Amino acid sequence: MLLHGLGRTRRSMARLAARLAAAGYRVETLGYPSRRLGLAACAEHLRPALSAIRRRAGTPVVLVGHSMGGLVARHLAASDPDLAAGLVMLGTPNRGSEAADLVSRCWLGRAVFGPALRDLRRDAAGAVPVPACPMAVVAGTRALIPLFRGRIPEPHDGLVSLESARLGAGERWRTVPAHHTWLMNHPEAQAAVLDAVSSWIPPEGPSRAPDGASSAGTES
Numbered sequence: 130m131l132l133h134g135l136g137r138t139r140r141s142m143a144r145l146a147a148r149l150a151a152a153g154y155r156v157e158t159l160g161y162p163s164r165r166l167g168l169a170a171c172a173e174h175l176r177p178a179l180s181a182i183r184r185r186a187g188t189p190v191v192l193v194g195h196s197m198g199g200l201v202a203r204h205l206a207a208s209d210p211d212l213a214a215g216l217v218m219l220g221t222p223n224r225g226s227e228a229a230d231l232v233s234r235c236w237l238g239r240a241v242f243g244p245a246l247r248d249l250r251r252d253a254a255g256a257v258p259v260p261a262c263p264m265a266v267v268a269g270t271r272a273l274i275p276l277f278r279g280r281i282p283e284p285h286d287g288l289v290s291l292e293s294a295r296l297g298a299g300e301r302w303r304t305v306p307a308h309h310t311w312l313m314n315h316p317e318a319q320a321a322v323l324d325a326v327s328s329w330i331p332p333e334g335p336s337r338a339p340d341g342a343s344s345a346g347t348e349s
Contacts, residue, residue, distance in 0.1 A: 130156075130157045130158075130159060130179060130182065130190055130191070130193065131145060131146055131149075131156065131157070131158045131159065131194075131195075131198075132159055132161070132175070132194040132195070132198030132201055132202055133158075133160070133161075133163070133195055134163070134194075134195045134196030134198050134220075135163045135164065135196060135197040135242060135245055135246075136163060136164055136241075136242065137163070137195070137196075138160055139158040139159060139160040140158075141195070142193075142195065142313060144313070144314045144319075145193070145313045145314065145319055145322065146158050148322075148323070149322070149323065149326070152323055152327075153332025153333050154326065154332050154333065155186070155333065157182055159175055159178060159179070161174050161175050161201070162174065163197060163198075163243075163245060164241070164242055164243040164245065165243055165244075166243070166244060166245065167244040167245050167247070167248050168197070168201055168204055168245055168249075168257065169204055169248075170244075171201045171204075171245065172201050172205045172208070175205065176209075179205060179212065183211075183212055188214070188330070189212060189213055189262075190212065190213060190214060190330075191213065191215045191217065191325075191326050191330060192205065192212075192216045192217070193217045193218075193219070194216070194217070194218055194219065194221060195219045195221075195312065195313045196219070196220050196222070196288075196289070196309065196312075197221070197222075197245060198221075199216070199217075199218030199220075199221030199223070200218075200222070200223070200248070200249070200257050202216050203218075203258060203260055204257065204258060206260035207258035207259065207260040207261075208258070210260075210261060210262075213260065214263075214329045214330050215262055215263045215264065215265070215325060215326065215328075215329035215330075216260060216262055216263070216264045216265070217265045217266075217267065217321075217322050217325050218264065218265070218267070218294075218296075218300075219267045219312050219313050219318060219322070220267070220268060220269055220286055220288070220289050220294065220309045220312045221266065221289070221294060222249060222254075222288075222294065223254065223257075223266065223294060223295065223296040224251065224254050224292065224293045224294075224296070225249065225250055225251030225252065225253060225254035226288065226293060227277070227280065227281045227282070227289075227290060227293060228277050228281065228288045228289070229246055229249035229250045229251075230250050230251055230252075231280060232246060233247060233250055251293070259296070259298050263300075263301075263328075263329060264296065264298065264299075264300035264301070265300055265302075265321070265322075265325035266295065266296060266300050266301065266302055266303070267303045267305060267312070267318050267322065268286065268289070268294035268295070268302075268303070268305075269285075269286030269287075269289075269304070269305055269307040269308055269309055269312045269315075269318075270284045270286065270291070270304050270305070270306055270307075271286065271287075271306045271307055271308045272285055272286060272308060273287055273308040273310075284304075286308050286309040286312060287308045301325055303317075303318075303321040305317040305318045305321065
C-alpha cells in the first residue's frame with residue numbers, strides 16, 4: 130500500500146507502483162486529504178480502506194510512505210499490530226522536518242499546507258508512534274530545491290536531512306543520490322523498496338502494472 134506525501138496525490142506514486150507490480154506484488158495507491166488534516170486524522174481517514182484491503186488480502190501488508198506518508202503509515206501500523214508486515218519510509222522526516230519549522234513560521238505556509246505542517250515540525254516528532262513491525266528508511270542526499278540550502282544540515286535531499294530521516298529504532302537504512310520530490314522514482318530507491326518488501330512478503334508472480342489502483346477518500 131503506497132501513501133503519498135504532503136500536497137501530493139496518489140499519482141505521484143505511480144512509477145513505484147508499476148515497479149512493484151512488475152515484480153509480482155499486488156499494489157494499492159491510496160489518496161488522502163494531506164493538506165486538510167493532521168497526521169493522526171489522515172490515518173483515521175485511511176483506516177477503513179486499509180482495513181478492507183487487509184481483510185481481502187487475508188495477510189498483513191507492507192506500507193510504503195513518501196515523506197509525510199511515512200508518518201501517517203507509522204500511525205496506522207502502530208495502532209493495528211495485525212495490519213503491517215513491514216513499513217518502508219522514503220524521505221520521511223522521522224525526527225521532524227527543518228523545512229516544516231521554517232515554513233510554519235509563515236502565515237502563507239500554514240494556510241497552504243494546513244494542520245499537518247505543525248505535526249511535521251521537530252518539536253512534534255515525539256508524538257508520532259513507533260510501530261513494532263520491521264521498518265526501512267530510504268533517504269536522499271541530492272538537494273535540487275534551492276530554497277532551504279544552508280538552512281538544513283547537510284547532507285539532505287532539499288527538504289529532509291539524513292539526521293531527520295533516521296528513526297533510530299533498528300530500521301534498515303539506505304541513502305540514494307536523489308532529491309526529495311521524486312525520491313520514489315529513483316531506481317536505487319525503488320530497488321531498496323523491493324529489497325525490503327521481498328524480505329517481508331514473497332511476490333505472487335508476474336503482474337501487470339496497476340492502471341486502476343484504488344484511491345481512499347479525497348486527495349489534496
